[in-house]
Amino acid sequence: MSTRLSPVPNPLIVLGAEVADARASGQPVVALESTIITHGMPWPRNAETARAVESDIRAQGAVPATIAAFEGKLHIGLSEDEMERLAEAREAMKCSRADLAFALATRRTGSTTVAATMMAADAAGIAVFATGGIGGVHRGAQETFDISADLEELARTPVCVVAAGAKALLDLPKTLEVLETRGVPVVAFGTDAFPAFWSRDSGLPAPYRLDTPEEIAALLAVRRSFPGHGGVLVANPVPQDAEIPTAEMAHIIDAAVTEAAKRGIAGKEVTPFVLSRIHEMTGGRSLETNIALVRNNARLAAQIAVCDAKTGMDATP
Ligand code: PSU
Ligand code: MN
16 A cells, blocks of 8 residues: 555544544445435435445445545544444535535535545545536536536545446536546547436437546556546446436436426536436336436445455565
8 A cells, every 4th residue: 555645633523433443454335325315315315325235235235435524534444333324414515625614614514526525535544436427518508607506526535436426417528628628538438429317328428437446546556656646537327227328317306407497496406406407207116216327326336445445465475
C-alpha cells in the first residue's frame, strides 16, 4: 500500500466500527451515497434497498460504508439505527459539495450526493464507491446552467464511481462531453454502449470498455500513480431482466421533465422531483429497475474494491 497516502485524520469524521477495522487492516471498502435513501426512493423501499445493497457488498467480501451527516459529524459506515433514522428522516438536507460544510456546521441531518460522497470517501481513504446514476448536464443547461457538481467532483477527487451511467433525464451527450473536457475516463463495463440508467443502451458509444473487475483495478492503479488525477466513472448497465428500454422510457422522462419545468422546480429539487414522478408514472416499475441497478453496481464496486486491495498489496515492496 506504499503508493497510497494515508488520509489526514479529521475530527469531524466518524468511522463506523466495521469500516475502521477494515481501513486499519487494508480490507476492501465500498462507499455508498445516501441521497438515494432520502431523496431517491420512497420509504420503506429506501431502507430495504440500503440494507440489501450493504449485504450485496458483504457477500463479495468487502465492507460497506454508507455516508451521512448527523449532529455535526460526517459518518462513514452507519449503524442499523442510523440507517433507519436516515431512511425515515423527513427534513434531511441533500448535501452536495456546496452543502456539506453548512449541514455539519448547523448540525443538520444530511444525506450525501455523489459529489459529497466522493469527498467523504477520499477523506477516509476509500477508493471505490457505488451509486445508482451520477448527476450531469441537465436538459436546457444552456439556459439554466444546471450542471451537477458530481461532474466537477469526478474531475478533482480520485475515487472510482460505479454507476448505471448518468440518469437518463439528463442531456447525456453533453454530460459525456463535460466528462471528457474535465479529464474523467468513462469506462463501460462489458458493453460498448454508454448505459442510460433504466436502459442498457443510451444510443451513445461509451468512450472505453473493460470486461473484468481486474482490468478496472489495473486502470485505477495507473491513475493513482499520477498525482492530481481525479476520479474514474465505471458505467455498468442495468441487468437485462430489470431494464426498461429507452424507447419506452423516452416519453415518460419527457413528460416528467416538462412537468418539473412548468411547476418552476429548479436546482437541487429537479432530480428528486423527476425521479419520483417517473416512479409514479411507471406504476412503480422504474423503482424496481432503480433498485436492481443499484444492487448490481454495489456488487461490481465490491469486486473492484477486492481486486484493488490485492493490487495495493502487490505494490508493497
Ligand atoms: N442515483 C439514484 N438516485 C438518486 C441519485 C443518484 O439512483 O437520487 C442522486 C445522487 O446522489 C446524485 C444526485 O449525486 O442524485 C444528483 O443530484 P443533482 O442533479 O442535484 O446534482
Ligand atoms: Mn443541479
